[in-house]
Amino acid sequence: GDSxxxxxxxxxxxxxxxxxxxxxxxxxxxxxLFWYVQYxxxxxxxxxxxxxxxxxxxxxxxxxxxxKETTSFxxxxxxxxVSDSAVYxxxxxxxxxxxxxxxxxKGTHLIIxx
Amino acid sequence: xxxxxxxxxxxxxxxGQEVTMRCQPILGHNTVFWYRQTMMxxxxxxxxxxxRAPLDDxxxxxxxxxxxxxxxxxxxxKIxxxxPRDSAVYxxxxxxxxxRDGYTFxxxxxxxxx
Numbered sequence: 001g002d003s004x005x006x007x008x009x010x011x012x013x014x015x016x017x018x019x020x021x022x023x024x025x026x027x028x029x030x031x032x033l034f035w036y037v038q039y040x041x042x043x044x045x046x047x048x049x050x051x052x053x054x055x056x057x058x059x060x061x062x063x064x065x066x067x068k069e070t071t072s073f074x075x076x077x078x079x080x081x082v083s084d085s086a087v088y089x090x091x092x093x094x095x096x097x098x099x100x101x102x103x104x105x106k107g108t109h110l111i112i113x114x
Numbered sequence: 115x116x117x118x119x120x121x122x123x124x125x126x127x128x129x130g131q132e133v134t135m136r137c138q139p140i141l142g143h144n145t146v147f148w149y150r151q152t153m154m155x156x157x158x159x160x161x162x163x164x165x166r167a168p169l170d171d172x173x174x175x176x177x178x179x180x181x182x183x184x185x186x187x188x189x190x191x192k193i194x195x196x197x198p199r200d201s202a203v204y205x206x207x208x209x210x211x212x213x214r215d216g217y218t219f220x221x222x223x224x225x226x227x228x
Contacts, residue, residue, distance in 0.1 A: 032214045043118075043205055043219040051214055089157070093213035101147055101170075102207075102217060104157045 002027045006090045006105035013080055014113055021075040021108050023064075023090035031094040033057075033066055033073040034102065038087045047075075047088070085112045116140040118220035120206050126226045132194040135223045137206030138187055146189045147207040147217060148174075148181055157205075163189065196227045 006023045013019060025031065032051045036044040048057030053068035062077045073090060090105040119138040127133055139146050147162040161171035161181040171181060178197070183189045193200055203224050209217035 032216070034216050036219075043221040044207075046216045046218070049216050093216065101159050101162055102213065106156045 002031070002092060002094050002103045004090050004092055004103055004105035006088075006108055008106070009087075009109035010111050011108060012111045012113065015082055016079045017112075019075070019077040019080045019084075019110070021088055021090075021110070023073045023075065023105060025071050025073065025090070025092050025103075027071075027092055027094045029094045031092040033064070034091045034093070035062070035064055035073070035075050036089040036091060036104075038089065038107070040086070044089060080110075080112050082112045082114055085110055116218070118206055118208050118218050120204075120220035120223050122223055123221065124224045124226075126228065127196055129197055129227055130195040131227075132192065133196050133200075133225060133227075135191045135204050135206075135225070137189040137191075137208075137220060139189065139206070139208030140218055141187075143208035143210055143218070144186075145209050145211065145213065145217070146183060148189070148191050149205040149207065149219075151203045151205060151222070152201075160191070160204075193225075196225075198227045201225055201227050 004025045034049045035047040037047045038044045048059040050057040050066035056065045064073050064075045087107045087109050089107045091102040121136045145164045148160040150158045160173045163183045166183040180192045203222045205222045207217040207219045
């Protein structure tokens with residue numbers, strides 16, 4: 001079946017540091033890939049997405065590129081802020097695999113220190 | 115922005131009591147999901163509907179959980195009887211079709227069963 005693997009947290013960085021959160025996937029079909037962010041006490045918000053190979057999703061300074069050859073979708077940001085502290089989930093949607101819904105990674109807790 | 119609305123936001127109940135959680139999906143979205151989030155298991159898909167028809171509820175303990183969609187503007191998740199192990203945050207999400215553009219999540223219902 002489909003699966004998503006992302007780096008375990010917590011990841012602790014200083015403000016203005018460069019961020020990378022790794023995400024790799026396995027899928028039966030040709031999935032769409034997503035990053036969701038969850039702030040404390042809130043639901044998941046779609047951060048960015050990519051629907052085909054080599055697409056780059058971007059939002060709020062975050063970027064991720066759909067790499068089919070390495071089955072990866074790593075999240076990056078050049079300069080993080082304290083307000084970026086949250087849990088980040090990598091996910092895929094693989095309707096071609098016969099299943100609806102999103103398959104999530106376990107989440108990476110990001111802590112940004114001033 | 116259009117939102118998925120969930121009620122109640124928080125619910126504390128005694129073991130054995132019935133709990134009903136409600137979700138109003140975004141107008142025009144024809145696919146509705148119920149997820150459960152716990153520290154131990156992460157995000158688990160419980161059930162989902164397309165065009166109000168239940169497509170998969172294999173993630174739910176069927177002896178106590180039931181999910182319905184009485185009309186296009188309301189989805190419900192019921193637990194009867196509730197148990198302490200049901201304590202979790204329950205999220206509803208909605209979207210169009212098979213999710214290639216992702217899904218929008220509600221803010222969740224935090225359930226505590228004592």
